[in-house]
Amino acid sequence: MMQSTATHIPFHKPFCAPQAERTIQSALRSGKWAGNGPFAQKCRQRLAELFQGASVFLTPSCTAALEMAACILGIQPGDEVIVPAFTFVSSASGFALFGARPVFVDVDPRTLNLDPDLLEAAITPRTRAIVPVHYAGVACDMEKIMQIAARHGVEVVEDNAHGLFGSLSGRFLGTFGSLSTLSFHETKNVSCGEGGALILNRPDWVEKAEIAQEKGTNRSRFLMGLIDKYTWVSPGSSYLLSDLNAALLWANLEEMEPVQRHRLELWERYQTGLRDWCRQHGVEQPHVPGTARHPAHLYYLLLPDLEKRQQLMMFLRSQNIQAAYHYQPLHTSPMGLAYGGGEADCPVAVAAANRLIRLPLYAGLKFEEQDRILELIRDWSWR
Numbered sequence: 001m002m003q004s005t006a007t008h009i010p011f012h013k014p015f016c017a018p019q020a021e022r023t024i025q026s027a028l029r030s031g032k033w034a035g036n037g038p039f040a041q042k043c044r045q046r047l048a049e050l051f052q053g054a055s056v057f058l059t060p061s062c063t064a065a066l067e068m069a070a071c072i073l074g075i076q077p078g079d080e081v082i083v084p085a086f087t088f089v090s091s092a093s094g095f096a097l098f099g100a101r102p103v104f105v106d107v108d109p110r111t112l113n114l115d116p117d118l119l120e121a122a123i124t125p126r127t128r129a130i131v132p133v134h135y136a137g138v139a140c141d142m143e144k145i146m147q148i149a150a151r152h153g154v155e156v157v158e159d160n161a162h163g164l165f166g167s168l169s170g171r172f173l174g175t176f177g178s179l180s181t182l183s184f185h186e187t188k189n190v191s192c193g194e195g196g197a198l199i200l201n202r203p204d205w206v207e208k209a210e211i212a213q214e215k216g217t218n219r220s221r222f223l224m225g226l227i228d229k230y231t232w233v234s235p236g237s238s239y240l241l242s243d244l245n246a247a248l249l250w251a252n253l254e255e256m257e258p259v260q261r262h263r264l265e266l267w268e269r270y271q272t273g274l275r276d277w278c279r280q281h282g283v284e285q286p287h288v289p290g291t292a293r294h295p296a297h298l299y300y301l302l303l304p305d306l307e308k309r310q311q312l313m314m315f316l317r318s319q320n321i322q323a324a325y326h327y328q329p330l331h332t333s334p335m336g337l338a339y340g341g342g343e344a345d346c347p348v349a350v351a352a353a354n355r356l357i358r359l360p361l362y363a364g365l366k367f368e369e370q371d372r373i374l375e376l377i378r379d380w381s382w383r
Helices: 020-030 038-050 062-073 090-096 142-152 203-213 219-223 243-254 256-273 275-281 306-318 334-338 347-355 367-378
Strands: 055-059 080-084 101-105 127-130 155-159 179-183 196-200 299-302 356-359
Touching: 020 038, 020 243, 038 055, 038 243, 055 062, 055 203, 062 090, 062 127, 062 155, 062 179, 062 196, 062 203, 080 090, 090 101, 090 334, 127 142, 142 155, 196 203, 203 219, 243 256, 256 275, 256 299, 256 367, 306 347, 306 356, 306 367, 347 356
Parallel strands: 080 101, 080 127, 127 155, 155 179
Antiparallel strands: 055 196, 179 196, 299 356
16 A cells, blocks of 8 residues: 655644643743642632532542542452443543452443443442543433442443533533542643543532642641641542643633534544444444533544454555554453453443544644545545
8 A cells, every 4th residue: 555645644632732831931930830829720610610619639630530530439359330331441540540340331322422221230239439531521311320320339430531511411521420630641621741630529528639749738727727737547548739730721721612613523523524434344433422521622433343443544544644453451451360350241342442443633734634634535446
């Protein structure tokens, strides 16, 4: 297959707001570089407004936010946490680090989200939490999940790494469970390189969260003048985001409206531009339930099988276009098998891992570049 000389289109480019250098220089000059500095407070306030007044804790990553959630819940050896088989490793490892056993459940073939019809059968007396993941920022069936969780007295931690600005029935993703997490990794719609957040929807757990974030100490109470010294009182770690990262995050948060508009336009152009080709070739497009609104985090196609997925990926690569597959099923990974994942029956997750291809979608992608991708795919057919 001959390599094209056309301009390279990468899978992703991180967005950087025009004022980012200015805000980072401001943070440098302030001399306040550690966690919970001035820019962190600005970001926390903005996010709290988005999440209906929830308490927001900025963290070094979404992984750290999930670990912090496990710490707040008091996860310990012998506990079980239910996670989808098709997700990033952090959805499981954040709880396994504290001794919990991940229990893997298959995903809905339409949305690739945790299948609520399989959820109840996975719950045991040892289940402490359910971790629904809003894949591609498309909402899980939170009504069913929350009903099942309430019936069994189990907490819900939303892994909302993909879903900032996504909603369900007019309600932001991340406001359903007691806890939710965000990612500000460079691949996300809003980024600061590495970063995350824990969204706390339980006001009575704020002190627990402050202690967990401050290495297990009651330092936050000391800084508020409530005690005259602080000490180690509980399990915890250093779950704080540097204010230098927060300065970049703040700059990018301020530019999110035009960025989101462009991403949504790109997503819709893929969906409409490939609809006929997909029907003709038995390719599945993303499904968005009627009351859900997604943030255009990523755009994917489900090819009929692994061979055809690989052929399309190689063809695009030959045309200087970088596409990507996504997660490998966690229950079949070496660590997943060590936790008993071999007992899980998750055929949809396995099929998704083999069939899924993600197309370039980022704030800097131009319509004319996307038109080239669309034209190449529509003119291509597998051997």
